[in-house]
Amino acid sequence: xxxxxxxxxxxxxxxxxxxxxxxxxxxxxxxxxxxxVFIVDQIFKDRPLRExxxxxxxxxxxxxxxxxxxxxxxxxxxxxxxxxRFERLPDAVVGIGGGSVMDLAKAVSLMLTNPGSAAxxxxxxxxxxxxxxxxxxxxxxxxxxxxxxxxxxxxxxxKLGINSDHTVFDQIVLDPELLAGVPIDQWFYTGMDCxxxxxxxLTGTYLNAFSQAYGEKAMDLCREVFLEDPPDGEDKLMxxxxxxxxxxxxxxxxxxxxxxxxxxxxxxxxxxxxxCVAFDxxxxxxxxxxxxxxxxxxxxxxxxxxxxxxxxxxxxxxxxIDVALVLEPLWENALGKDWKxxxxxxxxxxxYQRM
Ligand code: NAD
Ligand code: ZN
Numbered sequence: 001x002x003x004x005x006x007x008x009x010x011x012x013x014x015x016x017x018x019x020x021x022x023x024x025x026x027x028x029x030x031x032x033x034x035x036x037v038f039i040v041d042q043i044f045k046d047r048p049l050r051e052x053x054x055x056x057x058x059x060x061x062x063x064x065x066x067x068x069x070x071x072x073x074x075x076x077x078x079x080x081x082x083x084x085r086f087e088r089l090p091d092a093v094v095g096i097g098g099g100s101v102m103d104l105a106k107a108v109s110l111m112l113t114n115p116g117s118a119a120x121x122x123x124x125x126x127x128x129x130x131x132x133x134x135x136x137x138x139x140x141x142x143x144x145x146x147x148x149x150x151x152x153x154x155x156x157x158x159k160l161g162i163n164s165d166h167t168v169f170d171q172i173v174l175d176p177e178l179l180a181g182v183p184i185d186q187w188f189y190t191g192m193d194c195x196x197x198x199x200x201x202l203t204g205t206y207l208n209a210f211s212q213a214y215g216e217k218a219m220d221l222c223r224e225v226f227l228e229d230p231p232d233g234e235d236k237l238m239x240x241x242x243x244x245x246x247x248x249x250x251x252x253x254x255x256x257x258x259x260x261x262x263x264x265x266x267x268x269x270x271x272x273x274x275x276c277v278a279f280d281x282x283x284x285x286x287x288x289x290x291x292x293x294x295x296x297x298x299x300x301x302x303x304x305x306x307x308x309x310x311x312x313x314x315x316x317x318x319x320x321i322d323v324a325l326v327l328e329p330l331w332e333n334a335l336g337k338d339w340k341x342x343x344x345x346x347x348x349x350x351x352y353q354r355m
Contacts, residue, residue, distance in 0.1 A: 022054035041097030098140030106151035109134035142190035144245025176234035189272030199289035200254035215247035254334030262320030
């Protein structure tokens with residue numbers, strides 16, 4: 001069976017395109033004043049972008065704290081706040097931020113129309129009802145969250161996405177100007193998420209010409225951005241993230257992402273940095289990708305945290321292995337149908353112990 005995957009319905013790209021947001025939202029309600037919930041990274045509370053958010057008295061702004069990656073409990077709490085504020089459902093949920101905030105916006109838009117807790121829907125295709133119309137506006141590029149059919153959440157038991165067709169944004173606004181001012185370490189870690197998506201997609205067993213076409217383009221753009229510093233690097237990184245996300249939409253990620261989920265669940269390490277930590281030890285699986293990644297790290301003088309396992313006891317390590325092993329499609333993509341014979345608990349333990 002071929003996957004019939006849902007794509008983002010509308011895309012706007014260009015420097016300054018953020019200022020078309022009011023018009024885009026109005027078009028959604030046929031000219032009537034829409035009511036919208038803006039979920040915005042709290043870093044913008046005292047930045048000029050705040051004044052450009054087209055929020056009026058009918059609307060609501062929820063400032064998102066991204067110290068921790070999104071939790072199901074935070075999604076439940078934000079959903080309750082929105083329900084309390086509006087008599088009927090809002091017309092739109094808009095997420096403005098990096099992958100964390102875009103994922104929060106996706107999750108809240110889903111939970112407004114589906115009963116229970118976000119934790120009930122962590123998995124594949126468990127969502128029954130379409131979400132409230134939702135818009136993603138990245139201020140950090142690399143995760144591909146702007147195009148993916150998942151919202152990655154940490155729940156009481158697991159770190160796992162709500163994967164469904166309804167998760168996909170109805171509209172994204174890609175404005176490269178919003179990437180200005182990202183600190184270099186964060187720029188690198190999130191950008192490397194995209195680079196690693198490409199490596200894992202292009203070397204995976206799920207690869208087809210569709211994901212290869214997007215993956216190769218994203219890879220070329222990453223090489224330009226991280227090895228050559230082009231003048232329009234923000235535009236290129238934004239498109240790399242988009243294409244990298246499109247590539248994995250029709251394939252999958254692999255070993256690095258599976259291990260990174262475990263690091264993040266137990267150590268609270270963020271996705272981008274967790275990927276970088278894990279990838280540096282995966283020469284055995286991705287020799288060329290790891291060598292090029294190290295050249296990129298060297299060029300930008302990035303120092304990764306080391307000796308992380310010193311903080312993890314045996315129970316923590318076993319939990320990491322459990323979290324990584326749940327992600328069966330990732331292992332199958334990386335290692336083939338027979339992956340369980342190659343990637344045993346012992347093998348995963350050895351990999352983690354090096355980190
Ligand atoms: P992030 O959203 O967690 O943000 C990282 C930091 O960058 C935060 O401190 C934030 O305040 C700051 N930041 C954001 N924009 C900024 C800007 N313009 N200027 C200065 N600082 C800014 O980082 P991320 O790497 O984009 O996202 C990681 C999250 O995305 C994780 O929760 C991960 O699980 C998720 N993710 C989701 C998908 C998906 O398909 N849904 C894919 C990969 C990762
Ligand atoms: Zn990723």
